Structures are given as C-alpha cells and as structure tokens.
Amino acid sequence: MIEISRLCKSFKGVPVLQGVDLEAAESERLVIIGGSGCGKSVLLRHIAGLLKPDSGSVKIDGQELTTLSERELNPIRKKIGVLFQGAALFDSLDVFHNVAFSLLEERSVNESEIRDRVEEALDVVGMNGQEHKKPGELSGGMRKRVGLARAIIHRPRIMLYDEPTTGLDPQIADSINRLILKMSNHFHVTSMVVTHDMVSAYLVGSRIAMLHQGKILVSGSPDEIQRNINPVVQHFIRGISEERDQELFGTNGNPSGATQVAKD
Template identity: 50%
Template sequence: MIAVRGLKKEIGPQQILRGVDIEIGAGKTLVIIGRSGGGKSVLLKTLIGLMQPNEGEIEIEGQSIIGLSERQLAAIRRKVGILFQGGALFDSMTVEENIAFPLHEAGLRDPKIIRQKIAEILEVIELEGQEKKLPVNLSGGMKKRVGLARAIINQPSCILYDEPTAGLDPVVSDSINRLIRRLQERYHVTSVVVTHDMKSAFHVGDHIAYLHEGRIYFHGTPAQLQESSDPIIQDFLIGRARVAD
C-alpha cells in the first residue's frame, strides 16, 4: 500500500533522513516512534509530497509520487488524509465549515450530500451537536477530532497522523487512540501514526518502527519491541517511561 525505499532528505547542512525503508500493508497501522527532532514530521511530509526527498522512492498504491506535478499530487492527496500536529483548523470557520472544506475543494456542491456526509462523520468522531461552534470554543481533544474529520471526509485510503495525542491528557489521548482504531476497523484505512507517546504506540500499532539517526533502526510488532534487548531501544523505551511518570 505504502512503500518507501532508500529515502534521503537533507535540509541545509542537516541530513535528516539517511535512507529510510518502510512498507505498510493495506489496512494496517504502522506507528513511527523516535526522538523529537529526529525527522518524523519530515518523513510524513515527504509521503504526501509536501517535501521533496533528495533520493529514494515512495509508492502509494503502487504509484510513484516522486517528481509528480502539483496537479498529480493533488490526486494523491485525495487518497491520503493527514492530521497535522496542531489540527490546523481554520479559526474563522465553524466545525461544520472546517469539515466541509475538503469537499468543496474536491468539487462537491450539493448541499444535501454535504450535510449528509458531515452528519455521518460527526457521528464517527462523536461530536454531534457541535457543528456550529468555532475552534476557539473547543477543547484540545475536540480540535483533534475535527482535524481528523476533515482529514477523512473524502474517504482517503490512507491516513497519516502527526503526534495525534501530543498535549492531551491521558483520558482524551485514550479516546483519540480508540478513534484511530475505529477508523481502521470501519474504513479499513492504512494508517501511519507518528508519535513519541509509547502508550499510544502500543495501543494503535500493528507494527512499530523506530526512526533513529535518519534510518529505521527497528521494525516489528509491539510485542517484539517490548521484548527487544537492544540497548538503544531499551534506552528509548525507558527514557519515555520516565518522561511519562
């Protein structure tokens, strides 16, 4: 479904990605963990063509996305929804208008169909009755949900999540984790979740990949990660556990 091979990315003098290889099967969730500043967000941005890699190959549903025109990329982006770290909502638009935005972008005009789609998605994200609110009147968790609704309203086959639980309390984080799982089950979407929240990683991941010094240092199931005796992985896991305390 998503295949990344030998991906390299330099920004100025910094080598951010030094040869990343990843494969994600259809309908599966891959969690990418790694230290802050390690290039996780850069990796996600290259996956939807918001950043161009210096080297390497990215295929989405068998189609290479390297060197595509903006117009061709727009078609890819309809297949791949992304939830940005801050939610990236439009502050002057209501919940409903924010969620409808990608529908308008995709050329949908029929108000009845738009209303139907919004009603369905509000039910999925459990925000019925909140559609007239502005983002300023929503909690952090609700904003994430609206961002997520906007990312999935065009029914993408893949969803990329950048730190979906960052800045949320444990209870709200848990509800977001459940929502990620539910979307996977309900729509069979292929998901990539970038996080440094280990609890979230274990909750949502079918597989976990550890991005370390610009490469995938480890790739395995959550159980394999937990059993790993590799000192670098141990440091990361223990380091995060202390932070979580």
C-alpha cells in the same frame, strides 16, 4: 499500500532522512517512534506528497509520488487523510467549514452532499451538533476530533496521524486511540501513526518502527520492540535519559545499563 525506499531529505545541507526504508501493508497500523526532531513529521509529509525528497522513492498503491506534478498529486492526496500535529484548524472558521473545507474548494460536490458528508464525518468522531462552534471554543481533544473529521472527509484509504495524543489527558488520549482503531477496523484504512506516547504506540500499533539518525533502526510487533535489546530502543521506550542511565547504572556512556533494564 505504502512503500518507501532509500528516502533522503536534507534542509540547508543538514541531513534529516538518510535512507529510510519502510513499508505498510493494506489495513496495517504502523506506528513510528523516535526522538524529537528526528524527522518523523518530515517523513509523514513525504508520504502525504507535501514534500519532495532529495532522492529515494515513495509509492502509494504502487504509484510513485516523487515524480508527479502538483496536479497529478491531487487525486492521490485524496486517498490520504492527514491529522496534523496540533490539528491545524482554521481558527476563523467554524467546525462545519473546517471539516467541509476541501469539499467546498472542489465545487463538484453539491451543497446537500457536503452537508451529508460533514455530518457523516462528525458522526464517526462523535462531534455531531458542534458544527457552529469555533476552534477557540473547543478543548484539545475536541480539536483533534475535528481535525480527524476533516481528514476523513474524502473517505481516505490511508490515514496519517502526527502525534494524535500529545497534550491530551490519558482518558481523552485513549478515546483518540480508540478512534484510530475504529478507522482501521470499520473502514479498513492503512494507518501510520507518529507518536512519542508509548501507551498509544502499544495500543494502536500492529507494528512499531523506530526512526533514529535518519534511518529505521528497528521495526517489529509491539512485543518484539519491548523485548529488543538495543539500548537506544530501550532508553526511548522506557523514557530513560542518558543522565538517569548514568545515575542508575554508572554506565558513563556505556550503553550496557539499558541492556540490564531490558532483562528486568
């Protein structure tokens, strides 16, 4: 469903993606982990057709995105729903208009269908009856739900989630994770989830890939990732800083300490 090969992107001469190879099969839930600033959001934006790479290929359902014009991209973008980092709602619009936004722009859909589709989307995320609230009146978890309702309004076949649980308390984060699983199990969407939250990664991921220094360092089932002996992977998934590694194991930059942790 998603095929990325040798994807490269630099900003002002600074390389961010340096040959990313990644695939996601239909209905798969692929989680992308990696340190802050390593290019996870940039990668998602390429898949959503919102950024053009310097080189490399992004195929959705067999179709190459990178050579398409803005107009040609439109029908493909409808297959892809994106829950942006921070939900990215319009503060001046109420929930109804935030969710309906892209349908209202389209003009081909009539008013009663728009109402039905918004109701359906709000129903999926458990936000019915909140249509008239403004984003400022909602909690972080509710905002994410509205962002998700907006993302599924075109009944996408692919869902991209950028840090869906960041900043939420563990229970609300769990309810968002359940929604991601629901989208996958009930609607068979292919999901790509960018997260720092390892609880969420293990729960929602059928596969986890780690982006590091512009490339996919490892990819495997949650179990395989937990057992991976690469110290970079172990440090990340266990949240061990370099300073703590030195304190604990006196490795002085020697990564064997992390390998020790992996064996515990």
